[in-house]
Amino acid sequence: MVMEHIENNGYREIDSVAPRDRYARGWHCLGLSAPYKDGKPHSVRAFGTKLVVFAGEDGELSVLDAYCRHMGGDLSQGEVKGNSIACPFHDWRWGGNGRCTEIPYARRVPPIAKTRSWNILDQDGMLFVYNDPEGNSPPAEIAPPRIPGVASDDWTDWKGFRQIVVQTNCRELIDNNVDMAHFFYVHGSFPTHFRNVFEGHVAAQYMNGLAREDIRPVAAGGAPQLIGNTSKAAYYGPAFMIDELTYHYDQFDMESVLINCHYPIDLDSFVLIYGVLVKHSPLLDRRASEHMAESMGRYITKGFEQDIEIWKNKTRIENPLLCDGDGPVYQLRRWYEQFCVDVADISADMVERFEFELDMTTPVETWREVVSEGLALRSAEASR
Incomplete structure (x- = not known):
């Protein structure tokens, strides 16, 4: 157990109890x-x-x-x-x-x-x-739901399918399902809507986001410029997520399905697996559509690598100190617990429907200021 507290000064203790000696069902x-x-x-x-x-x-x-x-x-x-x-x-x-x-x-x-x-x-x-x-x-x-785009002429084959070993307990990955704020600071996305729904063996995340203008590269030569995305990402069980992800460009939308899944090697490491299918756009020929899919695969890979860098250096915290801008971390972990106990010990609060929508007023106002300052700085540097 890692502890960090000074009782007389009222510091909160960081409790990082070792993970349960059991693999999720x-x-x-x-x-x-x-x-x-x-x-x-x-x-x-x-x-x-x-x-x-x-x-x-x-x-x-x-x-x-x-x-x-x-x-x-x-x-x-x-x-x-x-x-x-x-x-x-x-x-x-x-x-x-x-x-x-x-x-x-x-x-x-x-x-x-x-x-x-x-x-x-x-x-x-x-x-x-x-x-x-x-x-x-x-x-x-x-059973995992079927993915309609597989083997369809209207969709690409799997792109960017990769497997990466991550040296931490796989629950650290699950926590991302409710972690709205990290999308801004880690991934350069600007969430404008964020909602979670847990019910039965499914834990869903609904998010709308904008690409951060202060850090995104400017498209050259009339190339499509990414504006933002709409996402419905749901874990079906403890280890398999399907993300119905639409990227919004200034010229068109691109529908995709992202697979984010894992299996534990042991209690302190897991294999992260991800890949993407992209629906062919009627505005693009097949070659251009395949190129866009490959670019999206690289973009997604970059996002997971950003998460991995965080996981490599953080500690496990059983009692995270939360604020009103954080998602339902404890409720998500309670949902996940159903897969780590005997079937006879699954309680109603692990599987009953739970909904939570974040009030995005404060983060949106704060982050607009951050982005505006970044754009002003970038403009000043470009004029030198």
Whole structure:
């Protein structure tokens, strides 16, 4: 625990209790599914252990515990044989359902020869794995929603799909769902509307924003100038966010879908995964539309890198000191808690509907002054 207080002077104690020794129950995206379908085993460190991901000759993906139940060989270093993964140590074969299918040097397979098989979902070009400390199967109603733009001629393919290891607990990422003010100071966006709605397994953020004129580059040669954006970003479960994001330019709008998701490596690190689909604009030809999508992918990458720099240097705070311009941090963490307890222990206040809309009057007035001062300074520097 990190503490920083002087009781006689009334300083507030910073409480950074270690994260709960448990991984969230729910669907977690392991990235695009196509790279896992190359007929080779793939090693993934997740949920404090190692997994092996492979596709059999039938093309079906499977996820198993990576360590062979026989003598501990690493299945991810083995070989795909038929629809099974063969251990490199003694060639025991394991099927996608976790059962041992063959031991070449034995007359029979022990009836108890079984390893853990993980529930998976291959959907919209992404591979999901379901984690549940209690070992229950995933309820149908919490499956990640489909993304209509995938495989549509009206939309691009996935752009900027990246995976980055972040050395902190994944709850630090979840807190961003209610953190309105950091968009101005960290990302150079100017929020003008901000609202949260939590209900059931969904936590949504609605935001309208303007691009900060004092720091945005001036478009040259008639290129489109970014004006702002409209966003509906929702976590569906503890680890998979879909952001329906429209960028407003001076000449047109660009509709996009941003995927922001993660899976924990252990309690102190996670893999951040993100990518974007962009709807082709009728005002642009396909080449120009693809170029805009790639630019948006780079822009989004820059935003996540800004967050990562903050996460690398901050401390975990269980009792943040909040003001009236902050979002519902404690309510969001209460919502997130439903995924970290047994199903029988989920309480009504974790899942019942909660709505909160920030009064943006003060921040908008304050930030307009900041932007005006920045523009005046930039104008003065340009005239020298």
